[in-house]
Amino acid sequence: MNKELPRHAPLTQFPVEDDCLVVGGMRLTRLAERVGRTPFYVYDRRLITERVEHLRKFLPKEIHLHYAMKANPMPAVVQHLAGLVDGFDVASAGEMKVALDTPMPPEHISMAGPGKRAEELSSAIAAGILINVESAHELDVIARQSERLGYPARVAIRINPAFELKSSGMKMGGGPKQFGVDEEQVPTLLRRIRDYELDFHGFHIFSGSQNLRSEAIIEAQKKSVELALRLADHCPSPIRVLNIGGGFGIPYFPGEQRLDIAPIGEQLSERLEDIRPYLPNATVVIELGRYIVGEAGLYVCRVIDRKVSRGQVFLVTDGGLHHHLAASGNFGQVIRKNYPVVIGNKVQGTEREEASVVGPLCTPLDILGDRMDLARADIGDLVVVYQSGAYGYTASPSLFLSQPVATEVLV
Structure with a gap:
């Protein structure tokens, strides 16, 4: 048997x-x-609520918790989470519509994705949500749409870091990737944001997902913060948002153990103390999807x-x-x-x-x-x-x- x-x-x-x-x-x-x-x-809405409460228990109170809608965009689930989390991340105009139908303020919604169409970008600018820029061409399109609409787009740069989230189910950083802007190209893009006079907010650094090793997540978060600090002097304005991604996994298969988030929360508290003197205006965001609803x-x-x-x-x-x-x-x-x-x-x-x-x-x-x-x-x-x-x-x-x-x- x-x-x-x-x-x-x-x-x-x-x-x-x-x-x-x-x-x-x-x-x-x-x-x-x-x-x-x-x-x-x-x-089960009870389990979703309890998972958010579990995160609040262990993560520093200063951390803003965002829900990545791509994990589960069912409107009823998103409506329920609108009252539990601090923001949403969307990956398409369709998800953006679902998010905007909730009580979540548009300024607490961000959009990511390597292939945003011009009409999606225009809708995002008009809605007032934060766009995570993933290429120089995309920035040019945003600037044109922003000028056409008559008000500055709210933008952050999604960075493809040189490091990866070790032992992650899906690696989304390190090496050549379709996601984000290679970290060595970011200073150039920041200068173009200044020239375009767009509303710069900060960085989005997502290096991997579905990770069950707290030490790997802690290491990636440390490197993400260090990268943001290195790039801060190149920014056209002070960093207001630093999204360090997520990567929290859940056990699916035999032999896998649940992620222990207690040490992640402890290390994050120390990390926030370290960065506060250098990024006093920055809201630090953790963006989770699977871990909240899976x-x-x-x-x-x-x-x-x-x-x-x-x-x-x-x-x-x-x-x-x-x-x-x-x-x-x-x-x-x-x-x-x-x-x-x-x-x-x-x-x-x-x-x-x-x-x-x-x-x-x-x-x-x-x-x-x-x-x-x-x-x-x-x-x-x-x-x-x-x-x-x-x-x-x-x-x-x-x-x-x-x-x-x-x-x-x-x-």
Whole structure:
């Protein structure tokens, strides 16, 4: 029997009642009836709130906490977070519209992305949000749009640092990157910002994501602050915003342990003391997405067939990679590993088996769980994929093979 599931980090965020998961105070079976159909994503507002409170507990009070909407742009989730965090980061005009529909003040919203279109930049300038400039050409476009509109754009420079966030799932700094301006080119761009008379605010330094090692995050934050201090003398005006990114990860796979953020908070307190004499007007921002919402979400689908092929059990569900590309292993994994999966209405079950969970698509890539230790499932049972609150539905090819789309709910 495959004993892989117990080696995942403890999955205690959702309670279990009579062997059935409870989400938002409701048994999963009843929630599925309320939603009306499977598959669906469900996000628990209590868990999102508790995660923000956890961050506030350990991070210095002076830190401004921003939510990176690309992790989960569901309007209801963003509305909920508008009352919990200090700002939003958006990556498109579509996300900007969602953010502007919330009570979050536009001056607390920033936009990043290496390929912003002219019309997106114009909308961002008109809205008054902070644009993270990612190239010299983009700066030229911003300047033209700013002149056309008649008021200065609020800008910061997104820097591609020479260093990277070690042991990160996705490296977004160090070496040649499509993100940001290489740190050695930043002084030149700062002079052009001065010449254009744009409203300069500071820097955005994001070196990597999905990191579970606090010491690596601490090192990257230290280097980010040092880089900002080196560049401060080149700035056309004092730095008002220093976004040092995020990178906080969550455990997905067997053997991974939860990130300890206590030492990160302690080191940040010391870092703030160090920079205050040099950057007295700077607001230091940490921008997180996955860490805030990732563990608060579940993907739920239903077993529609049960078959045995040459001794291997396959649970065929009505959901799959078209809704949850990451869980299928086709969203950046080099070697496929299982997300935590349970039978939601039989979490432990009176009988166990080794089974593979697959979707309805005509491709062998449509796997949600490969040879996992699960409660014995029957047709009609609910399969649940944990850690599904970030980079789930909107990061998946929902139009693939023209299957029905999934539903999203916040409870």
